[in-house]
Amino acid sequence: MSKVRRFVRQVLTIARRDFVATVFTPVFLLFLFAPVVIGSFSLIGGLGASAAANSGSDRVRVVAIVPDALARPIAEADTRLRGAFKDAGDAPPELTTLHPENNTAGQARRTFTAHDFEAAAVLSGPLDHPRILYTANAARSARYLELLAQTTLAAQQLGGALPRVATVRELVQVPRPSAGTRNQSAFFAVFGVFFLTLFLAGQVVGTMAEERNNKVIEVLAAAVPLEAVFGGKLIGMFGVAVLFVGFWATVIGRVTSLLPPSFAHGLAELTPAVGGGSFALLFCAYFAMAYLLLGSVFLGIGAQASTMREIQMLSLPITLVQVGMFALATAAASHPGSGLATFAQVFPLSSPFAMAGRAASSPELWPHLLALGWQALWVAIFIAVGARLFRRGVLQSGSARPFWRRQRPIDTGVS
Structure with missing residues (x-):
């Protein structure tokens, strides 16, 4: 027997010995199912964190202080704009409209201390010159209120509603990946x-x-x-x-076969x-x-x-x-x-x-x-x-x- 063949046989003998000594033990079952334990704890922690986060995010609002005549148009514009977001997690907080008081500027500031909700950004004043107040981490919500004011104003100038476009959507398969x-x-x-x-x-x-x-x-x-x-x-x-x-x-592989077709398309x-x-x-x-x-x-x-x-x-x-x-x-x-x-x-x-x-x-x-x-x-x-x-x-x-x-x-x- 050549030296190389003898060395290979020795390596395989040691490998078989260690493989059998590791696999044929009860501890190996714990090792094999360790991802289940880790995944279970991760899922429990994730659900707890998600519940804590959602309990706070459900109260967050963007507020528009507008006359009653603009409450419906601005709500319709809000519904139209939210259709452009991929999912609810990407969309800004829900919109709440309030009737303006005599001191609109003071009312906008008092809105941040309301007990019914937590205001992230507040719009007040005329739509062509709105005044937007927002918290330190709500600049995105402030920009959304600005876009909402522009959309509502455009709808008002066009006779109360934006024109609807009959869009034809067609999925294109790109032959080469980008x-x-x-x-x-x-x-x-x-x-x-x-x-x-x-x-x-x-x-x-x-x-x-x-x-x-x-x-x-x-x-x-x-x-x-x-x-x-x-x-x-x-x-x-x-x-x-x-x-x-x-x-x-x-x-x-068995689990992914039960997932929806959209998941398979994404992969x-x-x-x-x-x-x-x-x-x-x-x-x-x-x-x-x-x-x-x-x-x-x-x-x-x-x-x-x-x-x-x-x-x-x-x-x-x-x-x-x-x-x-x-x-x-x-x-x-x-x-x-x-x-x-x-x-x-x-x-x-x-x-x-x-x-x-x-x-x-x-x-x-x-x-x-x-x-x-x-x-x-x-x-x-x-x-x-x-x-x-x-x-x-x-x-x-x-x-x-x-x-x-x-x-x-x-x-x-x-x-």
């Missing part, structure tokens, strides 16, 4: 890789702790090269990550530049490379820790590294073709994120072949460096020759 759509696709690609690696890659930090505590690492190091141990553990944990992602991808607009099939393959490849790159670095760093407390202290720097790579790749996706984008695509730890974004925004395929080879090279480098640091710093056995330069033991025939 620059804005490509940037959105690139961002979602970067975020997808980041989200998966953020949740999964940090798990490899503590894989060496148990081996060190129960002295199994000495047995493994004597039986197989440390490079095989590191590589096998990394591949084993990657298999766990693939199982996790596959399970939740199946669940999410269809985010067409990647390389095509749907090629992008799916590249996304999986870059997720794998991002996991292996970050995992190999985290595995080498975590192997230096001797206690669980040290491993827990490493969680913050690990998270900061992942967030930093995400920020760098996001900036690169927003400025394709720039020097920053080139740096993010070449730097090993950010390369998978940035290249996933490039797959969504640029149709060329050949750079991805170079990028995947470049990233695989750095995975091998990080594993070799991590194994050497572990050998010299923890096992204190000095530097050993790489596995491909080691001599096979000579069989003397003596038993």
